[in-house]
Amino acid sequence: MSDHHHHSRRDFFRRSFGGILAGASVFEEAFLRAGWARAQAQTATANLFDLEKVADGVFAAVAKPAALTNCNAAIFVLSRDVLVVDAHSKPSAAASLIAQIKKEVTEKPVRYLVNTHFHWDHTQGDAAYKKANPQVQIIASETTKQLLTQLQRNRLKESLDSVPGLIEAAKKRLSQAKTAPERDWANEQLRQLTAYQAEMKSYPLELPTYTITKNHVIKDASGDLELAFNGKAHTAGDIQVFSPAKKVVASGDAIIGFLPNLNDGYPRPWPTTIDSVAAWKFDSIIAGHGPVQHGRERMGQFRNYIEDLTMRVERAKKAGTPLTEVQKTITPGTLATLQAGGFGSYVAGNLAKYTVYLGNRTPVEERLTANIAAIYNNLDKT
Template sequence: MRKIMLAAAVAATVLHGPARSHDLSVQPAEAPAAQPLPIAPNVEGSLPTPEDGYFQVPEQVTEGVWLLRQPRFQVQPIGNVAVIEQADGLVLVDSGGSPGAGRRIVDMVREISPKPVKAVVITHWHGDHPQGLSAILEAWPNARTIATVQTQTHLVTPATMNTPGAPDPARNAAFQQQIQGFVGYIRQMGANARTDYGRANWAAGERLMNQYALDMDGALTLPVQEGVADRLVIDDAERPVEVLYLGRANTDGDAVIWLPRQRIVAAGDIVVHPFPYGFGSYPGEWIETFGRLKALGFETLIPGHGPVLQGTAYVDQVIAALEDVRAQVTPLAEAGVPLDQIMSRTDFSAQRTGFVGEDPWQTRWFNDFWLQPIVTAAYREARGEPIIQSLNPG
């Protein structure tokens, strides 16, 4: 039976079903730098508090460059949005994960600068990056829309995306029903948690998903106008922007946005913090793409999720994790070991500790967002099987 998945970042939970029985917890919430915009509650249950960290908040990276990001990791993440000021307007990198997020992004961008948005670059097709585009184009209808040619194709392919390109009440209702199913799952997990800490974190997850239901009502996946095969330049005297395709990595069409004068790179989900996401990825080619990314000589990196990073230390950590997965999985796959036996015959405890320490909540999501999908991808890669690029698996 076909499943409509909530977004790329929740794919593992929806597909793999019930979570593990151990109690789950998170680190204390980081307080956001600004209050979220009020949204009238019209769903059963509570909505996120500022401390939950669901709402993106702005922070300045350097002169003329800002980042809009969620202050902490979420069960339903929203992709980072970078704002780059040029002489005649603003360039956005990604658009948020829903129409509701897009509307909040519009307000934050207007607080940052009175200049119009002149271009929006979508780094890849996962829903938490392009689905705010409708709200942004409503505010700035003349903005250019740009992605790699691969992502451009995915955004107009119903087999890939989980929201329609035009209003479709039936699909919207089905998607809302899927969200409510996940809310019920989260509520049950909270009821089964064994500590106050675990119950509090599942309750926060329920609040986030209630807001997500509001934010995604009527969501569309819009096409982009311009497809980039290898390089496109949005020129400017102070902050020229290069849109690059360096190779397959987290998806088959990841765009990298390079500011050569500022030595800043926005890498989309090629780099995600505090741990990577592995859905539908290309482990071996990802390592090669990292080599080309590092060759740019960046000093500052804006990831697809998480805070601004300096230098290459975290990139090197992800490269080491990819190499570890391939080293352990490839010989087993080539020997014919079934995929469902791979996890029991491998040991990824060292990289798990390196990314999330001993925290059981983040360990659970590390397993679901990174380890299980990247092991599957490495297995398929070793056996010469295709990597699935879809939010709508059969």
């Protein structure tokens, strides 16, 4: 490896992980570097998802990095058919997963599709499930259906409106690329961004066909599935899916392996909602983004981060501190719950491994700043 290359990689890591990497062990650093190499090696022909067996008949489809993000899916194989949780950002991604399920998991049809919440990266693939099986039942909370009805078209437009800026950023990366892998990576982002524009400009909007208000059970000989609204969290209408027999929860974005997205969120009720989810007896979480979580440690750290940040922002706001000042004061290094138990390194590593980031700051800094603004503005949403 040339010195030049080595340096550009070091700079990449400094940008991506900032102060967090400074505290990372040699082992963690090696892990982060491996993640970056994997992210770079992705090609257009590869599957969009890594299928991972979580329990008997339960699989996580962990989304590989994409310029316009795909969510993970959870796959529950039932005695006659299949339930899938969440449908990615575009029908072609959902169609690709449906084919992968058929090839790698089971020939049984997808009979149930759950939209955990209304966001575009979890619902815009719905049409592909309907095309593959016209009998598919698309399940969401009543609130999610209302939010989709009000906002779906706008959110699609927002995602399309973001593409030209992302194309500019990818072109800039291409012009700065010093190695063949860096050029391949930038070209792949350009290809995906253009493909998204082409696919989504005439996209058929879909709505859930079955809604729930609080609890819903899907009875099956292989073990019942429990669907529940456990309270407001990432949106007003998040639901989670629990298999008591397999001890697995599919959490949507109410629990993820990154820092949360709080833009449509409810900072005060969110930790309590996670406590309600935690009352279920499970061993693994298939999160909406990031790796499968074995055990509850990362869920607890994620919960505590939201609570900690909400208290910090609340105190500052009550003292009359303007938002821009709060964003300067609360940094990754000063947030106890981001430092504790390696949570900061965990989310930084996951963001590097599972997302495409074209910005100039570190993804953790950018998300923290956005979280502070969202909490500042949404503090009293209940």
